[in-house]
Amino acid sequence: MALQRKKREHPTGNADFNELEDDAYESVGFHDHGDYFERKKRKLQNQNAALYRGMGESSVSNIFEGLSMAINGYTNPSYSELRTMIIQNGGTFVQYVGKKTSLSFLICSFLTPSKANQWKHHKVVTPQWIVDCIRNQKLLPWTNYRAVHPVASQSLLSFSDAFKEVVPQISEQHHESSEVEDQTQDALPSNDVGQTETKKMNDELPNSLKFLSRSAWHNYHLLNTPNIRKSTTQNPEFLQKFFNSSRLHHLSTWKTALKEEIQIMTTSSGLTSVRNVKSINTKHFIMHVDFDCFFAAVSTRNASELQLKPVAVAHGIKNSEIASCNYEARKYGIKNGMFVSTAKSLCPSLVLVDYDFDAYESVSREFYSVLVDTPNDYLKVISIDEALLDLTTHVQSFEDCANIAESIRKRVRTRTNCDVSVGIGSNVLLARLALRKAKPHNVFYIRDEDAYVYLQSLPVQDLPGVGPSQSSKLFDLYNAKTVGDLQKINKHILQKTFGANYGLHLYNISRGADTNNISNETPRRSISVDVNWGVRFVFLEDAMDFLKRLLQELLNRMSKCDVALHQLQLRVLKRAENAPFNPIKYLGAGEVTPLTKSAMFTSATKSFDILYRQIVNLYISLDVDPGDVRGIGLQASKIVKDSNNEQSFNFNAPLKTPQKKILPGLSNRQHTQGQGQEFDEIYEKKEPSPTDTTFVPSTPYNLPSASQMSPSVLAQLPQSMQGSIKRQLEVQNKKFDEIPSKLDPLFLKELPTPIRNEVKEDHEITMNKRIKLKTHARPNEKVPEETVEKIQQQDAFQKMLRPNKKEKKKNLPQVDLQVLEELPKEIQESVLEEIKLSRYDLAREVKMMPNPVVTFQQKQSIDDLRELVAIWYEKSPRGPNSHDVEYFSRYLGRVVREERNLLKVQALIRWLQQLNRRNKVGAWQMAIDRTVEAVQEACLIRNTPPLVLL
Numbered sequence: 001m002a003l004q005r006k007k008r009e010h011p012t013g014n015a016d017f018n019e020l021e022d023d024a025y026e027s028v029g030f031h032d033h034g035d036y037f038e039r040k041k042r043k044l045q046n047q048n049a050a051l052y053r054g055m056g057e058s059s060v061s062n063i064f065e066g067l068s069m070a071i072n073g074y075t076n077p078s079y080s081e082l083r084t085m086i087i088q089n090g091g092t093f094v095q096y097v098g099k100k101t102s103l104s105f106l107i108c109s110f111l112t113p114s115k116a117n118q119w120k121h122h123k124v125v126t127p128q129w130i131v132d133c134i135r136n137q138k139l140l141p142w143t144n145y146r147a148v149h150p151v152a153s154q155s156l157l158s159f160s161d162a163f164k165e166v167v168p169q170i171s172e173q174h175h176e177s178s179e180v181e182d183q184t185q186d187a188l189p190s191n192d193v194g195q196t197e198t199k200k201m202n203d204e205l206p207n208s209l210k211f212l213s214r215s216a217w218h219n220y221h222l223l224n225t226p227n228i229r230k231s232t233t234q235n236p237e238f239l240q241k242f243f244n245s246s247r248l249h250h251l252s253t254w255k256t257a258l259k260e261e262i263q264i265m266t267t268s269s270g271l272t273s274v275r276n277v278k279s280i281n282t283k284h285f286i287m288h289v290d291f292d293c294f295f296a297a298v299s300t301r302n303a304s305e306l307q308l309k310p311v312a313v314a315h316g317i318k319n320s321e322i323a324s325c326n327y328e329a330r331k332y333g334i335k336n337g338m339f340v341s342t343a344k345s346l347c348p349s350l351v352l353v354d355y356d357f358d359a360y361e362s363v364s365r366e367f368y369s370v371l372v373d374t375p376n377d378y379l380k381v382i383s384i385d386e387a388l389l390d391l392t393t394h395v396q397s398f399e400d401c402a403n404i405a406e407s408i409r410k411r412v413r414t415r416t417n418c419d420v421s422v423g424i425g426s427n428v429l430l431a432r433l434a435l436r437k438a439k440p441h442n443v444f445y446i447r448d449e450d451a452y453v454y455l456q457s458l459p460v461q462d463l464p465g466v467g468p469s470q471s472s473k474l475f476d477l478y479n480a481k482t483v484g485d486l487q488k489i490n491k492h493i494l495q496k497t498f499g500a501n502y503g504l505h506l507y508n509i510s511r512g513a514d515t516n517n518i519s520n521e522t523p524r525r526s527i528s529v530d531v532n533w534g535v536r537f538v539f540l541e542d543a544m545d546f547l548k549r550l551l552q553e554l555l556n557r558m559s560k561c562d563v564a565l566h567q568l569q570l571r572v573l574k575r576a577e578n579a580p581f582n583p584i585k586y587l588g589a590g591e592v593t594p595l596t597k598s599a600m601f602t603s604a605t606k607s608f609d610i611l612y613r614q615i616v617n618l619y620i621s622l623d624v625d626p627g628d629v630r631g632i633g634l635q636a637s638k639i640v641k642d643s644n645n646e647q648s649f650n651f652n653a654p655l656k657t658p659q660k661k662i663l664p665g666l667s668n669r670q671h672t673q674g675q676g677q678e679f680d681e682i683y684e685k686k687e688p689s690p691t692d693t694t695f696v697p698s699t700p701y702n703l704p705s706a707s708q709m710s711p712s713v714l715a716q717l718p719q720s721m722q723g724s725i726k727r728q729l730e731v732q733n734k735k736f737d738e739i740p741s742k743l744d745p746l747f748l749k750e751l752p753t754p755i756r757n758e759v760k761e762d763h764e765i766t767m768n769k770r771i772k773l774k775t776h777a778r779p780n781e782k783v784p785e786e787t788v789e790k791i792q793q794q795d796a797f798q799k800m801l802r803p804n805k806k807e808k809k810k811n812l813p814q815v816d817l818q819v820l821e822e823l824p825k826e827i828q829e830s831v832l833e834e835i836k837l838s839r840y841d842l843a844r845e846v847k848m849m850p851n852p853v854v855t856f857q858q859k860q861s862i863d864d865l866r867e868l869v870a871i872w873y874e875k876s877p878r879g880p881n882s883h884d885v886e887y888f889s890r891y892l893g894r895v896v897r898e899e900r901n902l903l904k905v906q907a908l909i910r911w912l913q914q915l916n917r918r919n920k921v922g923a924w925q926m927a928i929d930r931t932v933e934a935v936q937e938a939c940l941i942r943n944t945p946p947l948v949l950l
């Protein structure tokens with residue numbers, strides 16, 4: 001092909017940029033980056049002009065003639081090589097893209113998801129297209145070189161469809177739907193992103209993506225498919241839709257609502273009189289009522305032809321779970337919770353039906369109204385389809401109970417067209433075991449005298465609280481498979497093996513004895529929001545964005561209950577090591593490792609800003625790669641009524657025992673709302689250990705535990721302060737005149753290390769001096785232990801009000817309580833404000849909300865700052881100027897102290913570390929060390945734990 005040699009016009013006109021050249025090539029100090037961009041722009045324009053001017057000699061072909069092209073991001077070949085190739089082969093190079101429509105091609109290796117979205121209707125090709133076109137001397141089909149994959153030609157799943165995944169309204173259409181799902185699965189990047197492939201991809205990646213982990217990288221690709229993206233946490237409407245479509249969320253919300261309603265109904269109608277049956281000697285008659293295959297039965301209640309066929313309720317696609325299947329389906333071995341694909345392999349004619357949440361709710365209402373109309377001593381909501389009734393004062397025998405049960409069954413059947421089964425026994429355990437036998441469509445009771453023998457044939461796992469680990473231990477150690485085998489094991493041996501309490505529990509339940517009282521309601525102690533489906537992040541910012549939305553949801557729920565929290569737990573499900581990137585369940589969590597981290601707040605809070613800041617810290621300290629997050633949740637615990645901040649919150653009953661401590665306590669297991677059940681199982685409902693807990697001083701007066709409060713000191717305080725402190729002490733349920741003998745070790749343990757050390761040190765140093773002074777003891781005289789302890793306690797409290805050395809330097813007001821008391825109230829308050837500030841910097845946190853954003857070279861977003869840093873690094877290959885390092889370190893320090901944005905600081909330092917990872921330039925490493933040092937200093941000043949930088 002003959003090479004065309006002709007002079008072409010500069011696309012931006014024939015402007016000569018020579019006169020601008022003087023300063024365009026000067027070296028640039030880091031602090032001058034504002035100018036840097038302007039000069040860079042001019043420099044490039046000059047280079048383009050030069051290229052066009054000299055084209056007469058260097059033009060090699062006209063294959064790109066008439067095409068305008070721009071380059072975006074990091075490319076290989078480089079930006080300038082590509083630019084030369086385009087121009088030399090007849091193309092028009094567009095440096096700054098104004099209107100996308102006038103551009104023929106955008107050349108780039110990768111686009112960020114948002115840019116990919118912006119460019120989805122344009123021709124975006126990889127640099128390889130330019131290279132190959134030139135190599136072949138013709139325009140090759142660009143579609144083979146797409147950098148942005150088109151919105152899939154496959155049928156799209158709308159967001160809600162992705163939850164429904166298919167919409168077979170009692171139909172055989174699921175075959176169609178499986179196809180949709182299969183295509184979606186095809187669109188998923190394969191689980192195994194091979195090393196070579198990763199390397200190849202990395203070579204072409206722009207800097208912002210180069211350092212992504214394999215899992216984040218995988219998610220990046222996954223999320224490039226718009227219909228998948230819509231179904232994940234990346235969708236701003238995700239949470240709302242998730243909760244609307246989540247069966248577990250519905251189940252838990254219904255339960256809470258039902259409990260409240262039933263309590264109101266039974267109290268107002270006077271039907272429930274649990275007090276009548278208090279006596280432990282009374283023989284009880286307990287009834288356990290539960291719908292047979294609830295969802296499946298409700299969904300088919302008006303389709304009699306389906307009732308004889310095997311039917312299951314599920315979202316429809318093969319990797320979704322069966323929520324409920326009818327008893328026809330169970331004949332094939334199908335069970336609730338099984339994957340659709342497994343169920344279909346067991347029974348190919350299985351009919352899948354969709355969820356009908358409204359119908360479940362209305363059927364449940366009918367059911368509960370039947371129960372409320374049944375005379376009873378106590379009615380306990382177990383779930384939407386299940387309840388316990390205590391009939392003790394209304395019946396004489398099991399036969400009476402069975403008659404009532406039959407009547408309940410009949411009435412429910414008439415009203416709902418669905419069946420319930422009923423189990424009866426003298427305690428909850430026996431009623432529950434009887435229910436199992438009664439199912440489906442029946443009533444069964446176990447008399448006390450028959451219980452021992454009846455239980456013998458049951459497998460040990462049928463007993464409540466006997467899980468796989470206990471049953472395998474029983475089998476391994478004692479060859480015990482059935483309850484009969486268990487009955488033969490000596491009580492003491494059981495206690496030795498399983499601990500005193502659980503051993504005794506096993507011994508009792510194997511004999512049908514159950515000490516659980518039906519009316520034992522545990523007060524609600526926590527509220528949580530958890531999401532374990534559709535969670536896919538690429539960048540840290542994705543996780544943070546989502547956590548913001550999750551926190552808002554948690555606060556909405558808390559506000560409905562009118563509570564504030566003392567403890568916040570961040571729960572993360574991390575992809576288990578070696579678990580595939582694509583779990584079997586579509587966008588599910590797959591095999592995960594649960595991680596938790598908690599923050600304690602000494603005074604209850606519901607402030608978005610305070611909580612969000614802690615969440616950022618908690619997330620950072622968990623140090624999970626965003627690409628590996630498969631589930632994420634927040635739990636508010638140690639909740640208190642917001643209005644008076646004094647009582648433990650309880651939905652169901654008046655407060656039994658006020659919480660002993662505000663500080664990390666030893667409360668019992670927790671109840672949760674929301675998507676919590678599954679999470680709680682995963683997290684084993686355990687209280688966080690102190691090492692998992694960050695202590696966040698958020699109380700206006702950061703009290704030592706109540707045990708350290710001296711009444712005489714309290715009495716000296718101004719009225720306003722006394723009131724507040726007393727209220728806090730009341731919550732701690734301590735009498736003011738109680739002075740324990742020792743400093744509370746738990747309190748010390750929960751303080752952040754620097755503060756704990758300070759408190760300890762202070763004690764040690766001052767102890768001798770003060771004790772001698774206070775007791776007027778002679779140098780060698782031994783002061784009684786008791787006196788020493790008392791003085792120590794008073795010191796601990798006084799210390800709070802005493803400015804430390806740093807504060808003295810800052811000329812903060814010294815506190816003289818008598819003077820303070822005499823001051824006008826406003827001034828008192830402002831002085832106290834200062835004290836607070838000096839002690840834990842809390843006042844500043846509250847006053848400064850929202851924190852001022854500290855800008856740097858007029859930039860404030862992490863992305864912009866990263867770009868600046870990248871240019872800085874690129875421009876200083878042998879190391880940065882020391883002034884620039886100082887300048888940057890000071891800036892980061894301010895971000896910690898003023899903007900209080902640890903996330904930003906962490907992102908920037910990590911970014912620098914990443915930039916330097918490849919070349920390992922010593923001078924840069926020193927610069928990084930210096931910035932880290934500056935940041936840690938700032939953390940110290942701010943009194944926050946040191947930043948985790950790995």
Ligand SMILES: Nc1ccn([C@H]2C[C@H](O)[C@@H](COP(=O)(O)OP(=O)(O)OP(=O)(O)O)O2)c(=O)n1
Pocket residue numbers: 247248251290291292293294295296323324325336385386439
């Ligand atoms: N992990 C769970 C537990 C329950 N459910 C829903 C579907 C059930 O239909 C309903 C009631 O739960 P049951 O345990 O009572 O199960 P079924 O009523 O379906 O069957 P059974 O006849 O064994 O009670 O709650 C669910 O979707 N997911």
Ligand SMILES: [Mg+2]
Pocket residue numbers: 290291292293294385386
């Ligand atoms: Mg049921």
Ligand SMILES: [Mg+2]
Pocket residue numbers: 290291383385386
């Ligand atoms: Mg049930």
